[in-house]
Amino acid sequence: xxxxxxxxxxxxxxxxxxxxxxxxxxxxxxxxxxxxxxxxxxxxxxxxxxxxxxxxxxxxxxxxxxxxxxxxxxxxxxxxxxxxxxxxxxxxxxxxxxxxxxxxxxxxxxxxxxxxxxxxxxxxxxxxxxxxxxxxxxxxxxxxxxxxxxxxxxxxxxxxxxxxxxxxxxxxxxxxxxxxxxxxxxxxxxxxxxxxxxxxxxxxxxxxxxxxxxxxxxxxxxxxxxxxxxxxxxxxxxxxxxxxxxxxxxxxxxxxxxxxxxxxxxxxxxxxxxxxxxxxxxxxxxxxxxxxxxxxxxxxxxxxxxxxxxxxxxxxxxxxxxxxxxxxxxxxxxxxxxxxxxxxxxxxxxxxxxxxxxxxxxxxxxxxxxxxxxxxxxxxxxxxxxxxxxxxxxxxxxxxxxxxxxxxxxxxxxxxxxxxxxxxxxxxxxxxxx
Amino acid sequence: xxxxxxxxxxxxxxxxxxxxxxxxxxxxxxxxxxxxxxxxxxxxxxxxxxxxxxxxxxxxxxxxxxxxxxxxxxxxxxxxxxxxxxxxxxxxxxxxxxxxxxxxxxxxxxxxxxxxxxxxxxxxxxxxxxxxxxxxxxxxxxxxxxxxxxxxxxxxxxxxxxxxxxxxxxxxxxxxxxxxxxxxxxxxxxxxxxxxxxxxxxxxxxxxxxxxxxxxxxxxxxxxxxxxxxxxxxxxxxxxxxxxxxxxxxxxxxxxxxxxxxxxxxxxxxxxxxxxxxxxxxxxxxxxxxxxxxxxxxxxxxxxxxxxxxxxxxxxxxxxxxxxxxxxxxxxxxxxxxxxxxxxxxxxxxxxxxxxxxxxxxxxxxxxxxxxxxxxxxxxxxxxxxxxxxxxxxxxxxxxxxxxxxxxxxxxxxxxxxxxxxxxxxxxxxxxxxxxxxxxxxxxxxxxxxxxxxxxxxxxxxxxxxxxxxxxxxxxxxxxxxx
Numbered sequence: 031x032x033x034x035x036x037x038x039x040x041x042x043x044x045x046x047x048x049x050x051x052x053x054x055x056x057x058x059x060x061x062x063x064x065x066x067x068x069x070x071x072x073x074x075x076x077x078x079x080x081x082x083x084x085x086x087x088x089x090x091x092x093x094x095x096x097x098x099x100x101x102x103x104x105x106x107x108x109x110x111x112x113x114x115x116x117x118x119x120x121x122x123x124x125x126x127x128x129x130x131x132x133x134x135x136x137x138x139x140x141x142x143x144x145x146x147x148x149x150x151x152x153x154x155x156x157x158x159x160x161x162x163x164x165x166x167x168x169x170x171x172x173x174x175x176x177x178x179x180x181x182x183x184x185x186x187x188x189x190x191x192x193x194x195x196x197x198x199x200x201x202x203x204x205x206x207x208x209x210x211x212x213x214x215x216x217x218x219x220x221x222x223x224x225x226x227x228x229x230x231x232x233x234x235x236x237x238x239x240x241x242x243x244x245x246x247x248x249x250x251x252x253x254x255x256x257x258x259x260x261x262x263x264x265x266x267x268x269x270x271x272x273x274x275x276x277x278x279x280x281x282x283x284x285x286x287x288x289x290x291x292x293x294x295x296x297x298x299x300x301x302x303x304x305x306x307x308x309x310x311x312x313x314x315x316x317x318x319x320x321x322x323x324x325x326x327x328x329x330x331x332x333x334x335x336x337x338x339x340x341x342x343x344x345x346x347x348x349x350x351x352x353x354x355x356x357x358x359x360x361x362x363x364x365x366x367x368x369x370x371x372x373x374x375x376x377x378x379x380x381x382x383x384x385x386x387x388x389x390x391x392x393x394x395x396x397x398x399x400x401x402x403x404x405x406x407x408x409x410x411x412x413x414x415x416x417x418x419x420x421x422x423x424x425x426x427x428x429x430x431x432x433x434x435x436x437x438x439x440x441x442x443x444x445x446x447x448x449x450x451x452x453x454x455x456x457x458x459x460x461x462x463x464x
Numbered sequence: 465x466x467x468x469x470x471x472x473x474x475x476x477x478x479x480x481x482x483x484x485x486x487x488x489x490x491x492x493x494x495x496x497x498x499x500x501x502x503x504x505x506x507x508x509x510x511x512x513x514x515x516x517x518x519x520x521x522x523x524x525x526x527x528x529x530x531x532x533x534x535x536x537x538x539x540x541x542x543x544x545x546x547x548x549x550x551x552x553x554x555x556x557x558x559x560x561x562x563x564x565x566x567x568x569x570x571x572x573x574x575x576x577x578x579x580x581x582x583x584x585x586x587x588x589x590x591x592x593x594x595x596x597x598x599x600x601x602x603x604x605x606x607x608x609x610x611x612x613x614x615x616x617x618x619x620x621x622x623x624x625x626x627x628x629x630x631x632x633x634x635x636x637x638x639x640x641x642x643x644x645x646x647x648x649x650x651x652x653x654x655x656x657x658x659x660x661x662x663x664x665x666x667x668x669x670x671x672x673x674x675x676x677x678x679x680x681x682x683x684x685x686x687x688x689x690x691x692x693x694x695x696x697x698x699x700x701x702x703x704x705x706x707x708x709x710x711x712x713x714x715x716x717x718x719x720x721x722x723x724x725x726x727x728x729x730x731x732x733x734x735x736x737x738x739x740x741x742x743x744x745x746x747x748x749x750x751x752x753x754x755x756x757x758x759x760x761x762x763x764x765x766x767x768x769x770x771x772x773x774x775x776x777x778x779x780x781x782x783x784x785x786x787x788x789x790x791x792x793x794x795x796x797x798x799x800x801x802x803x804x805x806x807x808x809x810x811x812x813x814x815x816x817x818x819x820x821x822x823x824x825x826x827x828x829x830x831x832x833x834x835x836x837x838x839x840x841x842x843x844x845x846x847x848x849x850x851x852x853x854x855x856x857x858x859x860x861x862x863x864x865x866x867x868x869x870x871x872x873x874x875x876x877x878x879x880x881x882x883x884x885x886x887x888x889x890x891x892x893x894x895x896x897x898x899x900x901x902x903x904x905x906x907x908x909x910x911x912x913x914x915x916x917x918x919x920x921x922x923x924x925x926x927x928x929x930x931x932x933x934x935x936x937x938x939x940x941x942x943x944x945x946x947x
Binding site: 118119131137139154155168180184186189211251253256 | 864940
């Protein structure tokens with residue numbers, strides 16, 4: 031395929047993942063002008079720009095920052111380092127031989143050959159259509175993130191009397207935000223018997239403002255011809271089906287949806303990258319490399335994270351790997367030889383694991399990190415990593431919840447053990463009542 | 465002095481817009497009066513988007529005569545007006561012997577209606593054509609002339625062509641009184657206009673309008689709602705032809721069809737509703753169409769639904785199109801009960817209506833400067849996403865607004881949206897931009913782009929952001945500024 035220009039490293043997306051990946055690649059020796067961050071929005075920073083609440087950076091900086099403050103630190107570093115970036119620019123496709131096609135009002139239509147590509151395209155919100163909520167189709171139905179943009183970026187109120195469906199973090203944050211701006215948030219309904227959001231957000235965004243959270247409830251009908259006039263709310267049974275006779279009509283002018291995030295992977299699909307059916311993101315190895323050599327993924331495009339701090343850490347790994355790939359002619363180190371791979375299997379209450387596979391080289395690595403989520407709330411569990419019939423590592427937890435991302439780190443000795451097993455598979459599982 | 469129109473058309477659905485398009489060739493002063501804020505605001509917006517071949521209607525009916533003729537006109541008309549159309553053929557799928565007997569009836573009926581190329585295919589050929597079809601399917605009636613088209617795109621195109629040829633459009637005017645006479649006065653609240661001839665193309669409300677002129681007008685329209693679901697483009701190849709079940713009394717049954725835009729359409733059911741404008745969806749209805757779709761295509765991926773909607777059909781008590789002057793007013797033409805296959809028939813319905821107007825006394829003289837296209841400059845520019853790489857590069861260089869993607873799911877640029885706002889009958893609301901460009905129709909359903917589209921509308925139309933609506937009237941997006 032033809033191309034017009036080239037770069038050693040192209041980073042698709044200038045949010046927290048893209049910024050951190052670029053900075054780390056630069057620290058690992060890729061010259062700043064050999065890197066290009068391509069950002070769709072008017073400025074760098076991604077979705078953090080509209081997250082004006084505090085709570086970011088506790089793990090990275092030991093302090094509570096707002097979204098723009100958190101991303102601001104990385105943007106400043108990117109600018110100081112002289113790393114290249116373009117805004118208002120959107121990647122249309124990436125080919126499997128790493129030709130990145132993008133458009134920009136300043137640069138026009140560009141086809142750029144990249145030594146390596148890091149996909150940092152974030153995620154999008156699930157919609158009303160995906161839930162298939164029956165009823166009319168009036169104005170006043172917003173995803174929580176869209177409402178957040180209107181309030182925090184444009185300075186307009188998307189509504190005054192609000193019902194929120196879904197207790198994901200953005201929904202919780204918006205319950206508080208809309209209340210502070212003078213709207214009446216009538217209730218938050220959650221289909222599941224537990225919230226998908228962080229415990230601290232339930233306390234700080236709902237409890238502190240007296241906003242009721244209705245667990246095991248959903249919206250079963252939307253009414254209103256021009257603007258939302260009300261919604262019907264029903265209790266659901268253990269199979270998440272509405273229970274007839276429990277319907278309650280609530281008058282409101284706005285329905286906000288916070289019903290889940292889906293990794294944005296249209297660009298990944300254009301490159302033919304293999305996707306994980308559970309995460310919705312790419313299948314990657316321990317280098318954050320996708321099924322297409324030299325294309326890496328990190329952040330919410332890979333799997334939806336709970337905290338941005340973990341996005342940053344993951345992006346550092348991806349940025350470092352991409353730098354190595356470019357510097358070592360498509361290898362990750364001297365020992366990098368094709369010695370087979372170990373696939374990572376999520377079992378017993380673990381929904382997914384990232385990375386999905388470990389590619390083996392001649393020597394065991396110094397460290398392996400696994401990130402995963404569980405499928406329900408569990409109390410008093412052991413998280414175990416098993417390989418070849420042996421429990422390599424076991425960690426006890428008082429409780430685990432789907433809303434929080436879990437991790438497990440293997441040290442050099444544990445990695446060596448996994449290697450010695452010569453097994454094609456490892457598993458991470460929950461042992462209950464331990 | 466007040467001008468008198470030669471022809472006033474009530475309703476800018478596909479029937480009214482197509483009539484305006486057909487009349488645009490002649491030296492006539494025409495107007496279209498529409499209750500909604502846009503063309504295609506009623507039954508035209510929400511239907512199966514099928515160009516039916518014409519084997520459904522009973523022999524000898526007006527429906528039968530006009531469907532096959534309309535279907536035959538569609539490919540050329542679509543090309544001339546830049547409307548995406550695909551001749552994807554249709555299959556009426558039989559499950560067992562009883563159904564197969566019905567196929568023979570349909571075949572015979574279709575041949576009598578003048579539908580070309582109809583034939584019944586056996587199980588083997590059927591499954592080769594449609595590998596995802598249920599293994600229980602035993603045979604099918606293949607209609608090679610059937611196709612798919614976007615109904616509101618066709619309507620916009622016809623209306624825009626009429627507009628550039630001088631037809632005037634009045635939106636947000638729901639006609640509430642008609643005074644007959646040699647010159648008819650049509651009123652909508654404070655608004656009124658006078659015309660020598662009036663064509664009633666008011667869709668689900670056309671019987672009520674007919675009764676404003678003739679209280680004894682006998683035909684009643686029974687609103688029958690049909691619910692649909694649209695699936696993600698990833699599922700668009702589930703079927704290549706439009707797959708119908710064998711029809712029953714209630715209608716053509718649930719179908720599974722690709723759309724011209726590459727999505728998959730599933731639906732409709734058919735249930736009488738009390739209100740003609742009730743386009744809500746229901747949980748049992750969505751379950752019903754899901755079950756119907758699974759019967760045709762067991763593997764259909766209903767988790768990939770991106771939206772659901774419903775439309776209300778104007779089903780007449782007479783079960784046929786009625787295109788006749790009112791018995792009480794010889795210059796008032798009723799087009800009543802134009803339900804399915806009203807979309808496929810629309811070009812022929814309009815031709816028939818023009819002939820009828822002539823028989824009612826309207827004189828036609830061809831214009832010398834008639835423009836047969838959709839824009840002043842001939843064919844419309846293709847949307848950015850349909851251009852080749854070289855064309856994209858050239859356009860971005862010339863007009864940087866095309867280098868700025870607003871809707872990322874559907875790859876719609878700022879340039880595309882500006883063009884939709886500034887073209888004839890241009891977009892004024894979020895939904896009007898959506899219908900003209902597809903911005904907001906993708907998998908995020910406007911989550912990312914709707915604030916941007918609102919901003920562009922605000923800037924280009926020079927109105928405050930909180931005055932922008934979803935689809936006119938009270939459908940406002942925002943409730944003023946934050947604190």
